[in-house]
Each structure stands twice: as C-alpha cells, then as structure tokens.
Amino acid sequence: xxxxxxxxxxxxxxxxxxxxxxxxxxxxxxxxxxxxxxxxxxxxxxxxxxxxxxxxxxxxxxxxxxxxxxxxxxxxxxxxxxxxxxxxxxxxxxxxxxxxxx
Amino acid sequence: xxxxxxxxxxxxxxxxxxxxxxxxxxxxxxxxxxxxxxxxxxxxxxxxxxxxxxxxxxxxxxxxxxxxxxxxxxxxxxxxxxxxxxxxxxxxxxxxxxxxxxxxxxxxxxxxxxxxxxxxxxxxxxxxxxxxxxxxxxxxxxxxxxxxxxxxxxxxxxxxxxxxxxxxxxxxxxxxxxxxxxxxxxxxxxxxxxxxxxxxxxxxxxxxxxxxxxxxxxxxxxxxxxxxxxxxxxxxxxxxxxxxxxxxxxxxxxxxxxxxxxxxxxxxxxxxxxxxxxxxxxxxxxxxxxxxxxxxxxxxxxxxxxxxxxxxxxxxxxxxxxxxxxxxxxxxxxxxxxxxxxxxxxxxxxxxxxxxxxxxxxxxxxxxxxxxxxxxxxxxxxxxxxxxxxxxxxxxxxxxxxxxxxxxxxxxxxxxxxxxxxxxxxxxxxxxxxxxxxxxxxxxxxxxxxxxxxxxxxxxxxxxxxxxxxxxxxxxxxxxxxxxxxxxxxxxxxxxxxxxxxxxxxxxxxxxxxxxxxxxxxxxxxxxxxxxxxxxxxxxxxxxxxxxxxxxxxxxxxxxxxxxxxxxxxxxxxxxxxxxxxxxxxxxxxxxxxxxxxxxxxxxxxxxxxxxxxxxxxxxxxxxxxxxxxxxxxxxxxxxxxxxxxxxxxxxxxxxxxxxxxxxxxxxxxxxxxxxxxxxxxxxxxxxxxxxxxxxxx
Numbered sequence: 102x103x104x105x106x107x108x109x110x111x112x113x114x115x116x117x118x119x120x121x122x123x124x125x126x127x128x129x130x131x132x133x134x135x136x137x138x139x140x141x142x143x144x145x146x147x148x149x150x151x152x153x154x155x156x157x158x159x160x161x162x163x164x165x166x167x168x169x170x171x172x173x174x175x176x177x178x179x180x181x182x183x184x185x186x187x188x189x190x191x192x193x194x195x196x197x198x199x200x201x202x203x
Numbered sequence: 204x205x206x207x208x209x210x211x212x213x214x215x216x217x218x219x220x221x222x223x224x225x226x227x228x229x230x231x232x233x234x235x236x237x238x239x240x241x242x243x244x245x246x247x248x249x250x251x252x253x254x255x256x257x258x259x260x261x262x263x264x265x266x267x268x269x270x271x272x273x274x275x276x277x278x279x280x281x282x283x284x285x286x287x288x289x290x291x292x293x294x295x296x297x298x299x300x301x302x303x304x305x306x307x308x309x310x311x312x313x314x315x316x317x318x319x320x321x322x323x324x325x326x327x328x329x330x331x332x333x334x335x336x337x338x339x340x341x342x343x344x345x346x347x348x349x350x351x352x353x354x355x356x357x358x359x360x361x362x363x364x365x366x367x368x369x370x371x372x373x374x375x376x377x378x379x380x381x382x383x384x385x386x387x388x389x390x391x392x393x394x395x396x397x398x399x400x401x402x403x404x405x406x407x408x409x410x411x412x413x414x415x416x417x418x419x420x421x422x423x424x425x426x427x428x429x430x431x432x433x434x435x436x437x438x439x440x441x442x443x444x445x446x447x448x449x450x451x452x453x454x455x456x457x458x459x460x461x462x463x464x465x466x467x468x469x470x471x472x473x474x475x476x477x478x479x480x481x482x483x484x485x486x487x488x489x490x491x492x493x494x495x496x497x498x499x500x501x502x503x504x505x506x507x508x509x510x511x512x513x514x515x516x517x518x519x520x521x522x523x524x525x526x527x528x529x530x531x532x533x534x535x536x537x538x539x540x541x542x543x544x545x546x547x548x549x550x551x552x553x554x555x556x557x558x559x560x561x562x563x564x565x566x567x568x569x570x571x572x573x574x575x576x577x578x579x580x581x582x583x584x585x586x587x588x589x590x591x592x593x594x595x596x597x598x599x600x601x602x603x604x605x606x607x608x609x610x611x612x613x614x615x616x617x618x619x620x621x622x623x624x625x626x627x628x629x630x631x632x633x634x635x636x637x638x639x640x641x642x643x644x645x646x647x648x649x650x651x652x653x654x655x656x657x658x659x660x661x662x663x664x665x666x667x668x669x670x671x672x673x674x675x676x677x678x679x680x681x682x683x684x685x686x687x688x689x690x691x692x693x694x695x696x697x698x699x700x701x702x703x704x705x706x707x708x709x710x711x712x713x714x715x716x717x718x719x720x721x722x723x724x725x726x727x728x729x730x731x732x733x734x735x736x737x738x739x740x741x742x743x744x745x746x747x748x749x750x751x752x753x754x755x756x757x758x759x760x761x762x763x764x765x766x767x768x769x770x771x772x773x774x775x776x777x778x779x780x781x782x783x784x785x786x787x788x789x790x791x792x793x794x795x796x797x798x799x800x801x802x803x804x805x806x807x808x809x810x811x812x813x814x815x816x817x818x819x820x821x822x823x824x825x826x827x828x829x830x831x832x833x834x835x836x837x838x839x840x841x842x843x844x845x846x847x848x849x850x851x852x853x854x855x856x857x858x859x860x861x862x863x864x865x866x867x868x869x870x871x872x873x874x875x876x877x878x879x880x881x882x883x884x885x886x887x888x889x890x891x892x893x894x895x896x897x898x899x900x901x
Contacts, residue, residue, distance in 0.1 A: 123371050126407035133402060155377050155410050163402040191381055193394035193414060 106132050113139060116146040122154040129157060133164040142174040147185050158192060208373040212257045212433055213302055214498065219246050220299050221561065227291050228567045234283040243291070244273040245429060250298060253433045256379045262301045268320050269294045272327045287326055289575070292568065294319050357388065357421045359445035365413035367437045372408055375434045381414065383430045388420030417445075501594065504555060511544075511551040512742060512834035518544040519832070519855030548742050548832055555595070555739070559637045559646070560588035562597055566608055570633060573612045580619050580630040581612060590637035592644050593739040596716055600646070600736075603709040607648040607732050608633060610706065615652035615730050625727060627651070643718075644738060649731040655724040657681045663690065682722035686710040716740065717849040717864065719816075735816075737849075745833035745852070745862065748811060748824040750794045751802030754860035756833050756852055757822065761813045761865050765827050768808045780876070782810050782821055791821030792872045813865045820869045833862060847871055 103121050107114040113136040121129070136143045145161065147153075161177075168175035177197060181189070189197045223246035230239040247270040255263035269291060275281035297319055300311045362384070366377055384390050392414060399411040418427065427442050428435075518540050525537035563585045574581040592600075616622075616631040623629055634649040657678060664670045664684040676684075684690060688707040709732075713720050718736040737743075745756035766784055768791075776782070782789045791810050795802070810821040835850040849864040 123408050130402065130405065130407040137402070154371075155412055156371055156407060159396070159399050159410065159412055160402065160405065160407060162396060163399055163405055166399075167402045188378060191378055191385070191392065192412075193381075193392035 104129055104132060106136070108139075108141075112142045112144055114144045114146055116148075117150045117153070117157070119149070120152045121150060121157045122152065123156045126156040126160060129160055133160060137164060137167050137171065137173055140171070140173055142176070143168055145175070145177045147181055148178065150182055150185050153185055153188055155192060158189070158194065161197075162194075208375065208433075209257050209305075211498070212253055212259075213306055215433060216250050216254070216302055217299070219250055220295055220302075221564070222246050223250075223295050224292065224568055225564055227288055227295070228571055230283055231285070231288045231571065237277070240273060240276050240283070244270065244277055245426065247273060249429050249432055252379075252383050252430065256376060256433065257374055259301070259305060262298060262305075265294070265301065265316055265320065266298055268323045272323050275327055281327060290319065290322050290326065292571070294323065357419050360416075360418045360420065360424070360427060361443045361445050362416040362418060362427070363413070363439070363441040364416060364431070365439040366410040366434075367439065368409055370434065370437050371410050373434075373437055375437065377410060377412070377414070380430055380434070381416075384416065384418060384427070387422050387426065387430070388418055391417040393417075413439075504594070508551050508555060508742075511548055515544055515548055515742065515832045515834050516853050516855070520857075521855070523855040545832060552593070552739050552742060555593050556591040557594050557597055558589045558591050559597065560585075562600055562604070563588050563635050563637070565601070566604065566635060569605060569608055570612065573609065577612060578618070579612065579616055581616060582630050582632050584632055584634045585636075586634065587637035590639060590644055592637075592736065595740050596644075596736055596738075599712060599716055600734075603712045603734065604635070604646070604648065606706065606709045608635075611648060611650040611652065611730065615650040615654075617653050621653075639738075640735070643735045646734040646736065647731055648734075649729060651729040654726040654728055655682060655685070655722070655730055656726070657724075660684055679721070679723075682724060683720075685722065686720060714846070719866065740835060743833050743835060743862075745831045746811065747828040747831035747854075747860065748794075748809070748822075749826045749828055750798070750824050751800050753798075753800065754828075754854060754858060755794065755824070756831055756860050756862045757811055757813060757865065758862070759830065761815065763812045763814055763819065766810045766812065766821075768810045768823055770806060784812060787819070789819055789821045791823050792868060792876065793823040795823070795825075797868075797872065797876070815869045816866045817869050817873065820865070820872075822863070822865070822868070835862060 103118040103125055105116040105118065107116070115129075115132060115136065117129075133143075143164070165175050167173075180186075181197060185197075223243055226239050226242040226246065230236060230243060233239060247266055251263045251266040251270055254260075254266065272281060272287065272291075276283060276287075281287070293315075297311065297316055300308070303309070304311050364377070364380070366375070370377070381390070381392055393416065395413045395415060396411070398413065399405065405411070420427070424442055424444075428440075431438065431440050518537075521533075521537045521540060525534040567583055570581055570583040573579075611633055616633070617625070617627075619629040622631065632651050634647070636645075636647040636649070638645050661670070661676065661681050661684070664681075664687070665672045667687075667690065669684055669687050669690070670676065686706050686709070690706065710720060713734050713736070716736055717740070718734055721733045721735070722730065723733075724730040744759040746759050746762050748755050748757060764784075766782065768782060772782065780791050780793065782791055789810070789812055793808075794800075795804055805825050808823050808825060809827050810823050811827065812819055812821050831852075831854075833852045836852060837850055838845060838848065847864060847868050848861040850862045851859050852862055854860055
C-alpha cells in the first residue's frame, strides 16, 4: 500500500510512497475524506513519492480546496522530490497543489 | 477496460506498421522524397509514443532508436541508403514480432533486436545504447528536446484538451501526451480545475482537469493531432492556429475609396453566408474519419453475417408457411420480411467487402526482399487494387499469391544478364492485377520473364506418369499440369521455390475458395496466372430447381434463361444432349442422368441455360422453383473432395439443397458424358457443317 496515514492528537499525516496513481485513487479519496472530517491539521508528505498521476493531483487539489473552505490547515512538506516537481510542472501546476492559473 | 484499449493500440499499431513498410519501400525508389521520410518518421513516432503510453516500454525503446535515425535523415545528417531501408524493414518486422508477442505470440528473439539496434547505431553514429523508456517518462526522457522539432518557420497553436470520463480508466495518461507535445516546440500548459467537484462528490478514477495549451512549433497540425491519435475517441480536442501577429505585407493599410451602400450590402450578405468556425475549431470527435468509420473485430462481423444467414433461412420458412396457409396477411408480412432480409443480406455482404489494396501492397516487401536475395532487379506494378472482395476470400489469398510471386521471381524472371542478352529491360516487372468479371473477381499475377517451356512441362509430366506419352493435350492442359501435386521442372531447389509443392498448394487453396486457375504463357514474353474467385463465400443469389425429390441451387449470376424440353425434343435430337435455342445449339446435361436419379422424368422438363467458362451449356431439371437467397454452408471435411458442388444450403422446409458449380459440372460432363465440348472461343467443333449439325439435331 503506497499510502500511509499517521494520526496524532492534532495532526493527520498522509505519506505517499512510490507510484501513486489511479489504482490508489479510491483509497486516497477515502483517507482524505476521513482526515478532513476529523478537522485536524492535515499534512502531506511526498518525500518518498516517485510518481503521481492526474487522478492523485486532482484529489489533493480538491482536498486542499475543501480544507480551506472548512478551516482545516493543509500543508505539503517541502521541498518536493524532483520527479514530483517535474510532474506537477508538466501538468500545468505552478504551486502544488494549486494550478498555475489559480 | 485497459485491456480493451491496449488491444486497440495493438490493432492500430499493426496498421501503422503497414503504412511504415509502404513508406519505406517507396522511399527505396525515391530516396530524396522528404514527404516519404516524414511518413516513415511519423509512423515510428506514433508507435513509440503510443507504445510507451500503453505500457510497451521495450517496444517504445526499440522504436525510438529507429526514429532517431529517421530524425537524422529529416535533418540532413543521414542519407537514405539501401542498407538503411533494409535495416528499417528488419526493424519493422521486429516491432511487429513484439506486437505479436503482446498478443500471445511467440517471444521475440532478443539477439535479433540487439543486432538491429547495433546496426542502427553504427549507421547513425550513436554509440551509446538507448535509454529504456518508462511508462511515466515515455518520450521526454529519451528524445532530445529538439530532435523532433521540424525545421522552418514556426507558428502558434491553441489546443484545448479535455479527457473524457473513461480516459484514465482506459490506461491513457494525459501527462505523457503533454510531454510529447512539449517535444514539438515551446509549450505553455494551463490546467483548468473548473470542472473538479467537491471531494465528497468526486469520482476518483475520472479526470476532471482540462488543459488549455499554447504551442509554438514548426510542425504541421497533422503532427500535433498525431500526439492524440490513440485517445481521439475518448477526449475533447480542438487544435486551432493562432492568428499571426507578424504584419502581412498584403494587409498593409492603404488609402481606399469609401465603401458604397451596395458594396456594404454585399459584404453583409457574404458575412452571413460565411461558415462560423466553432470556438475551438473542429473537435476530434467531429473529424470525418471518426464520424464515418468504426473499427469492428472481424469475428463480430463474421457472427453478424452468420446471423443474417440464419435469418434468411428462417425467412424462407416463413415464405413457405405463407404459401401453405394462403393467408393474405401472413403473405404480406412474409413479403415485407423478405424485402428487408434481402436488403440486410446485401448490406452485410457489402460490409465484408474490402479493397485488395492492402493485400497487394504487402507483396511489395516480398518482391523487394526476394529481388535482393536472388540478385534480380524486379519492379512490382499493381492494378485494380480498389477491386473489392469478401474479407473471408481475401484472408485466404495471401498464401496462393505469395507462392505465385515467389515462382515468378525465382523461375519466371531471368537474371539481369540474360535479360540484357535477350534485349529486355534489365529490370523485370511483376504485375499484380484485379478486376471484376460477373460474379467473380479475376486476380492476375504476370511476369515478363522467360515463359513456361511447354515441352519441358510435358516431358516432366510424362516422366512422373501424370500423362501418357502420346496424350493429345492443348497448351492450356499442358500448363495446368504444373498444378499437379509434386510437379516441378526446376532443376535446382532453392530457398524460394522449386520443391514442387507451391503450385499444388495454390490450386488447393483456390479451389477451397470455389475458384479456379488459368495459366497462359509465351516463350520469352512471360507468364500470367489468373485466379478466378467468387465475390463472396457467404450468401449468393441462386435459382432453386428440383429434380425428382431433390433440390439444387444454380448461381443466378451464371444462368441466362430457361427453356422447355419435351420428350419430342429429346427424340428429335437422336439421343444427343443438345437443344436449339433461337438457332443456337446448346449442349445440355440432364441432372437426372448425371446424378443417376431413378425418379420418372416429367413430360416437360426445363433447361436452365448457363454461361460457363466452356461456353453456354444447359442443365435439365424437372422444375424451376424460382429465385433463392442462398446461404452457403460448407459440406464439411468428409465431403471436401466433392468438386462439382460448391456447398449446400438449408431450405425453408429444413431440406438440404446442393449448390451446383456449373463450370466444374460442365468440365466433368465433357470428360465423362457424350457431351459436345466447345473450343476455347466457346464455339462448337467445326468438324461437322452447321447444316449437318442441324440435321443431327432435327
């Protein structure tokens, strides 16, 4: 399973490992919904991520939007791995997880 | 679903390889034709990019090396040579083998791949082995950023790309497409998230992102479209040129007289008549190709035609029921269904009709390779490639045509030296032709070689005990001996032919298709082998006839007319099987006698006059029942040796009717019955005067 969820009193950390693509999309959405529902801070770690696809990107984007609207703090650990940065740039996202035009 | 799209890729890739081979062979003839270089490059580029997208990394990496070579040709760094063409053809074969392996075929030989790649690198001067392409880095990792960018003036394009609901589930990846586009020039990517719903409502396996792209490139729109070739059906795509900002001298501001009112009116009318382009130009899904054709697996088509065949049989039963019950309402419905079934049958047959071009074009490669191996100079000309034939017939044509071409190349065509001595052009010609002839298609394989030595054929046939030494044989009969099993006059057996198995195989294959073969040849001028094949093997228009309790079907296409034959007519002919139709003597075959049927003949019989390859002959039956849509069923392996019938059909009452083959029936009858044979012009023998013959029949 390339998705790991760590929970503490205040923070939920989601770590994505290796290739995270459409095959993990249903699972990732469920975890994000759980995390957002808990109203805890949500932290995303991509340190060990090799690849993301657009289904993952749009889920993270939707999660970030949902977090903002319901007052949940959403952070992405920086710096991003090179492969992820390149993928994000190729997909037209200037500042992950926000697209260039947002 | 991913498998479905992979399958679609495999099928498309096979088509692209055919296009690649065709381009390479043409390029061999016209080595400076940049358009052909572009065709070959695009084919390789598409196979590589799409292969990587669908997970065929090895195929993509292999193809990439060859693509690099053709990129070097495009950029003037490498010249087209015979070696490069041969190497490219070998590489194309290897790519095909990789596709076959992916479809469950035998594994590819890695050593062959390695050898080809080593040779490609030697040619291109690139010593480093290629980088293996991964699915996530399909193109951009391996191709230098400028390698595929065409030289020349650039222009700006605006591209709208919106993946459809099933895009991701199909295995496609938008990022790979964006990266491939990036190779074509300078790309600015803008992701639009407007359609992404709240996370609670979001379908995780669906892509909601769409992209607005600006591309500055020197490549044509076609090359941009090619990037999306395998996803055109599952995305919304619009590619529009952006108006050039560079001032056009032709549009410089000049002082013009004011526009008059009539001119203004004209302008307004013209503007109203102008077709407004859609905001994003033509969508991918609106392209003529997508709108006018779809790809259907051959098995589904066969099933469809089989079902139509069953429907035709049931419709015949309904027709019989309607006749028996004499109910006008049932009769009316039955007639309507008959009309619809007939139209459906026509349509289903037409769907299966394919032009012979693809089959013929495949032989360019064979001729190219054999000419190289045999050290002969041979040109292949193709005529009538648009002639259409049932797919099931075409599928079985490959082997016979291959044997014929190999024979021509090996035995028919002389060496260049010998041709020069004979005053012939050093380059020989093989002509592959097709044309319609009634309900048949004639396919010819001709060469301008040395011709067949009829005396040698005869001597060999006598030696093998196929004919008696003193047998009186026409030239056509001598040539037909070549088709006998194990016959060969070749003095040496080569890798190409000479084992005496080829022509027998050709004969059996063609006869299995209910066709026949004719050979003509002139010494020093060449040989023509003509295959006469039926248009379809599925359903034909037939004429249903009855003899005693048995039913037969004669192909309607070969029947001419029906006349009555009384016992007096038979008596007047003095036992000779001839009828006189408007002064013309027509020999006939009494099916009752021919098939040794015991039932009593009626007072008045019917003669169905048919046009056969041996001229006009009659077939005497008890009754002509009328037109019959005939669904052809094979007789099965047990009766496969029966040559006089081309199959059987099931009638409305469940009875079986044999479908007669008039040509074979006449030939057999000439041999076995006291039937008067016609000569090659269809004339009856001149040994008797016309008056004498009339007297004999009167």
